[in-house]
Amino acid sequence: MEPIIQWRTRLEETALAPVRRTSRRYWALVAALVAVVGWGLYAYSLQLRDGLIVTGMRDRISWGLYIATFVFFIGISHAGTLISAILRVSQARWRTPVTRIAEFITVVALICGASFVIIDLGRPDRVLNVFIYGRWQSPIIWDVLAITTYLTGSIVYLFVPMIPDLALFRDRLTGSTSRWRGWLYRTLAIGWIGNAAQRRSLAAAIGILMILIIPIAVSVHTVVSWIFAMTLRVPWDSALFGAFFVAGAIFSGIAILIIVMAILRRAYRLHEYVTEKHFVYLGYLLAAFAAIMIYANISELLIHGYKLEEGAEFHLRQLFLNDFAPLFWFYLIGGLVGPIVLMLLRATRNIGGVIAAAVLVTLAMWIERYVIVVTGLRVPLMPYQPADYSPTWVEWSIFAGGLALFALLITLFTKVFPIIAVWEVAEDQEATVAAPHPAGPAVPESRAPIGG
Amino acid sequence: MDRLNGDPPDGRARDVLPDGALTVEPSTGRRGTAIGRRRVLHMLGLGALAVSPIPVVPELMRIAQSGRAAEPARGTRPPALTQDGRIRQWTMIIDLRSCDGCQGVGGPPRCTAACIQGHLAPEPMEWIQVFEEELPGGGSRFVPTPCMQCQNPPCNNVCPVGATFSTPEGTVLIDQDRCIGCRICMAACPYDRRFFNWGEAPVPPQARLADYSAEHQVPARKGTVMKCDFCPDMARAGTLPYCVQACPNRAIYYGDLEEDIATNGRAVVSASRFLAENNAFRWKEELGTEPRVYYLPGHGEAVGRDAFTPGRAATEWPWTEIVEGAETWSR
Amino acid sequence: MYQTIRRVAGPALAILAAGAMTVMLAVPAIASHLVVRTSFPSAATVGEGVSLAVNLGTPDGAPLVGATVTYYLHMSFAGVEGEGVIGRAVTDDVGIGAIHYLPRAAGLHEVRIEYRAPGAATVEEVLGTFDVAGGEQLVRSAGGPDIPGINPGLLMAVLGGVWLILLSVAFRLVGIARASGRADPPAGAGPR
Numbered sequence: 001m002e003p004i005i006q007w008r009t010r011l012e013e014t015a016l017a018p019v020r021r022t023s024r025r026y027w028a029l030v031a032a033l034v035a036v037v038g039w040g041l042y043a044y045s046l047q048l049r050d051g052l053i054v055t056g057m058r059d060r061i062s063w064g065l066y067i068a069t070f071v072f073f074i075g076i077s078h079a080g081t082l083i084s085a086i087l088r089v090s091q092a093r094w095r096t097p098v099t100r101i102a103e104f105i106t107v108v109a110l111i112c113g114a115s116f117v118i119i120d121l122g123r124p125d126r127v128l129n130v131f132i133y134g135r136w137q138s139p140i141i142w143d144v145l146a147i148t149t150y151l152t153g154s155i156v157y158l159f160v161p162m163i164p165d166l167a168l169f170r171d172r173l174t175g176s177t178s179r180w181r182g183w184l185y186r187t188l189a190i191g192w193i194g195n196a197a198q199r200r201s202l203a204a205a206i207g208i209l210m211i212l213i214i215p216i217a218v219s220v221h222t223v224v225s226w227i228f229a230m231t232l233r234v235p236w237d238s239a240l241f242g243a244f245f246v247a248g249a250i251f252s253g254i255a256i257l258i259i260v261m262a263i264l265r266r267a268y269r270l271h272e273y274v275t276e277k278h279f280v281y282l283g284y285l286l287a288a289f290a291a292i293m294i295y296a297n298i299s300e301l302l303i304h305g306y307k308l309e310e311g312a313e314f315h316l317r318q319l320f321l322n323d324f325a326p327l328f329w330f331y332l333i334g335g336l337v338g339p340i341v342l343m344l345l346r347a348t349r350n351i352g353g354v355i356a357a358a359v360l361v362t363l364a365m366w367i368e369r370y371v372i373v374v375t376g377l378r379v380p381l382m383p384y385q386p387a388d389y390s391p392t393w394v395e396w397s398i399f400a401g402g403l404a405l406f407a408l409l410i411t412l413f414t415k416v417f418p419i420i421a422v423w424e425v426a427e428d429q430e431a432t433v434a435a436p437h438p439a440g441p442a443v444p445e446s447r448a449p450i451g452g
Numbered sequence: 453m454d455r456l457n458g459d460p461p462d463g464r465a466r467d468v469l470p471d472g473a474l475t476v477e478p479s480t481g482r483r484g485t486a487i488g489r490r491r492v493l494h495m496l497g498l499g500a501l502a503v504s505p506i507p508v509v510p511e512l513m514r515i516a517q518s519g520r521a522a523e524p525a526r527g528t529r530p531p532a533l534t535q536d537g538r539i540r541q542w543t544m545i546i547d548l549r550s551c552d553g554c555q556g557v558g559g560p561p562r563c564t565a566a567c568i569q570g571h572l573a574p575e576p577m578e579w580i581q582v583f584e585e586e587l588p589g590g591g592s593r594f595v596p597t598p599c600m601q602c603q604n605p606p607c608n609n610v611c612p613v614g615a616t617f618s619t620p621e622g623t624v625l626i627d628q629d630r631c632i633g634c635r636i637c638m639a640a641c642p643y644d645r646r647f648f649n650w651g652e653a654p655v656p657p658q659a660r661l662a663d664y665s666a667e668h669q670v671p672a673r674k675g676t677v678m679k680c681d682f683c684p685d686m687a688r689a690g691t692l693p694y695c696v697q698a699c700p701n702r703a704i705y706y707g708d709l710e711e712d713i714a715t716n717g718r719a720v721v722s723a724s725r726f727l728a729e730n731n732a733f734r735w736k737e738e739l740g741t742e743p744r745v746y747y748l749p750g751h752g753e754a755v756g757r758d759a760f761t762p763g764r765a766a767t768e769w770p771w772t773e774i775v776e777g778a779e780t781w782s783r
Numbered sequence: 784m785y786q787t788i789r790r791v792a793g794p795a796l797a798i799l800a801a802g803a804m805t806v807m808l809a810v811p812a813i814a815s816h817l818v819v820r821t822s823f824p825s826a827a828t829v830g831e832g833v834s835l836a837v838n839l840g841t842p843d844g845a846p847l848v849g850a851t852v853t854y855y856l857h858m859s860f861a862g863v864e865g866e867g868v869i870g871r872a873v874t875d876d877v878g879i880g881a882i883h884y885l886p887r888a889a890g891l892h893e894v895r896i897e898y899r900a901p902g903a904a905t906v907e908e909v910l911g912t913f914d915v916a917g918g919e920q921l922v923r924s925a926g927g928p929d930i931p932g933i934n935p936g937l938l939m940a941v942l943g944g945v946w947l948i949l950l951s952v953a954f955r956l957v958g959i960a961r962a963s964g965r966a967d968p969p970a971g972a973g974p975r
Contacts, residue, residue, distance in 0.1 A: 051674045053651030059783045062638045062648060122633015122648065122675030129632050133613040136935035140612035140636055149945055156952060163959065190956060191963025198962045205955035212948050231640040232606055232739055381644040382597065383585040387783065536829065536889035536917025541924060603925040622924035692861050709922045712887035713860045720858040720865035742925065
């Protein structure tokens with residue numbers, strides 16, 4: 001058993017490594033992402049010039065890819081909430097290496113999600129009207145309030161547990177890094193030296209935040225769902241929408257977390273801290289939420305399918321049999337049944353299997369958001385033929401730009417901020433070594449480092 | 453090095469050594485940290501102050517802008533009044549016994565055509581649209597459908613900026629100077645009666661000469677929503693709307709529920725009696741939107757239409773010239 | 784010759800009388816033969832119901848029972864003048880028919896009551912007027928639901944509470960910053 005000091009030093013070096021050295025591959029990736037974001041910006045400039053006519057949306061299907069992507073991004077922002085907050089509240093030890101990345105994802109996803117709403121506006125030059133003339137009775141205003149509160153709360157919740165690690169950066173990187181970075185760490189570490197008073201304050205702050213952020217996050221995706229459920233469209237007129245969307249959000253959040261975790265683990269050699277156990281646990285969570293989603297879908301669809309009222313019949317036909325059948329069946333089988341199967345089979349209950357499940361779920365959840373938006377609007381309201389919608393290259397470009405922005409921001413974050421919650425991981429390790437937690441996870445800690 | 457627990461670091465002296473003596477690391481510059489702390493306190497204090505009034509910011513901005521809280525209706529003139537000063541409550545009664553989709557006179561429906569001409573409505577907007585609905589027993593009927601002017605309007609309820617609003621006369625209007633183009637009102641309307649200006653509206657150049665008001669939405673603004681407005685400016689002046697005037701069978705009645713009166717341009721009726729005695733109904737009554745547009749059931753039999761004669765001519769937008777940079781779109 | 788006239792006169796008179804009676808019975812609704820009286824209020828107010836009554840009787844004072852009369856009101860709207868039906872009544876056993884009418888407009892109301900006998904080619908009509916004074920607004924534009932208790936105040940209270948909690952976290956951070964100057968006491972037995 002190696003001395004704790006050596007383990008600790010290796011942990012800190014791992015955390016500091018991304019900031020100390022930057023490889024050429026990193027810059028190549030950044031350049032590629034910037035290029036995609038730039039292409040998206042170009043497409044958006046066309047939309048600003050010509051209006052929304054450059055999209056595929058029209059009067060009958062007046063929301064499309066942008067709103068679907070907005071809902072998707074707000075959904076994946078719940079990664080941070082689940083991992084950081086819920087698992088912290090329930091004192092699940094295994095969460096410690098993944099909390100930081102989950103919190104990154106939350107902040108970046110909220111920023112990207114909010115951008116997509118503004119991109120969807122017909123008059124983005126009047127976006128301030130939302131603040132000057134905002135009507136409290138409107139679901140969009142609830143949305144604005146909830147998302148700004150959640151974004152603020154998430155930034156704080158990202159920042160506060162990062163303070164000790166920022167102090168670590170401040171102390172260990174002085175002189176070996178650029179001036180602005182030194183200033184940044186000094187400022188953000190707000191004079192952390194680790195004394196008792198500070199530790200008390202930090203624990204209190206984290207304690208408040210971890211409990212506060214959960215209802216905020218639940219409210220965010222609930223009000224996002226109410227943008228649809230407060231209208232009279234037959235497929236959206238459901239009491240279940242709030243809970244359904246929150247479950248779907250956490251579901252897609254776990255999937256994105258798995259994917260980002262896998263990429264960062266490979267890129268920054270986090271194999272010792274983010275182990276197969278973490279992936280398998282996240283995979284179990286994924287499967288559990290898949291089961292919840294299956295239940296929600298059955299509740300929703302069976303009730304309408306049994307009675308087959310006029311609008312409901314059209315809707316169910318377009319989902320299961322006609323235009324949207326391929327997408328919807330992929331969502332059901334690949335996205336909901338898939339993760340459960342992959343986690344049940346011993347052969348796929350490993351990192352590879354979990355990542356495959358996560359990719360399926362991410363694709364399936366975006367498709368599900370898209371299907372909800374478009375099929376909801378497609379059910380004819382009056383005696384006319386149902387319209388069709390297909391996104392144009394402008395919409396796809398902006399979508400790609402948004403995804404690239406998400407990836408770019410996370411990539412840039414990893415070069416500035418500590419990607420692992422060093423003090424939490426160390427605390428967890430030391431506690432495990434000192435006194436194995438009687439009520440902790442049954443899987444014993446592996447002492448020998450994996451992969452060196 | 454576990455700064456959290458105050459363990460002595462390996463190799464470098466910080467604030468506390470095991471024997472308790474304090475040292476100062478020149479390179480960390482504790483003076484530098486002290487200055488940073490003050491700045492940080494300053495920033496945090498300002499941050500907290502900046503953040504706390506967020507719930508009342510909208511009201512403050514509104515008051516700063518206009519000196520008073522926002523009123524719901526903008527850009528409209530005083531409401532139309534009866535002789536003794538009561539506010540008129542506009543309504544429309546459409547007698548489906550007399551509507552044959554203009555099959556009898558040939559050509560596209562005249563109500564839609566007149567509305568398009570009068571408002572220079574861009575293609576493909578049909579603010580009053582004649583739907584052909586299949587009857588349960590077979591055959592079809594034509595249903596001219598203007599904006600329902602609901603008294604519990606889903607569009608009003610969801611608009612984030614109050615760009616769509618109800619006037620005292622019960623008419624639902626849109627202020628295209630405030631609309632941000634979010635289109636939640638279009639998702640909310642259950643009658644498919646709201647239209648969006650996806651691009652520069654393909655209207656004839658003379659549209660640019662009009663003075664825009666919420667009661668006469670000419671010219672259309674790109675990126676905003678528009679719809680039938682019950683021609684409130686004309687009604688206030690005592691003229692019937694374009695669609696009412698244009699109908700060759702006089703199937704559309706325009707009236708005032710306050711005075712309980714309606715006319716189709718030729719006959720005057722007591723609105724309540726006309727509705728009750730002819731078994732009037734409203735579209736999608738079960739949704740609780742409380743429309744102000746009533747229908748008298750029929751299929752054009754009063755003007756000689758056979759219920760099994762389908763089809764009507766397609767609506768046209770007869771502009772010879774449209775503004776530059778505009779193109780039409782489909783619905 | 785006198786004997787011939789006397790012999791013809793009797794039956795001729797009888798026939799004439801019978802014919803006259805038949806004529807009288809068969810065409811009782813000839814205008815000049817019917818007595819029609821109206822009973823209108825002298826004044827009314829918008830929104831307050833009034834009774835518009837009519838009394839139909841034959842010239843010899845007998846009431847006309849079971850006759851259907853139609854009330855028309857002269858209306859004018861958007862430049863169109865005309866008459867609209869405002870009610871129908873059936874006369875009772877004393878010949879009185881009445882409708883209960885709620886005036887909706889202010890000004891002079893000109894009512895025409897019309898009686899068309901079954902099978903008759905012409906109509907009996909009588910005109911009457913009454914003045915209506917202005918009243919209160921009867922129909923109000925609702926413009927949306929009003930759910931008691933769900934109001935901006937509630938939303939602001941909840942939101943304000945959340946932001947206050949975030950503010951308290953900010954104060955904790957200030958506390959961390961300020962505690963930076965104080966090192967731990969050198970007991971070496973800090974909590975671990």
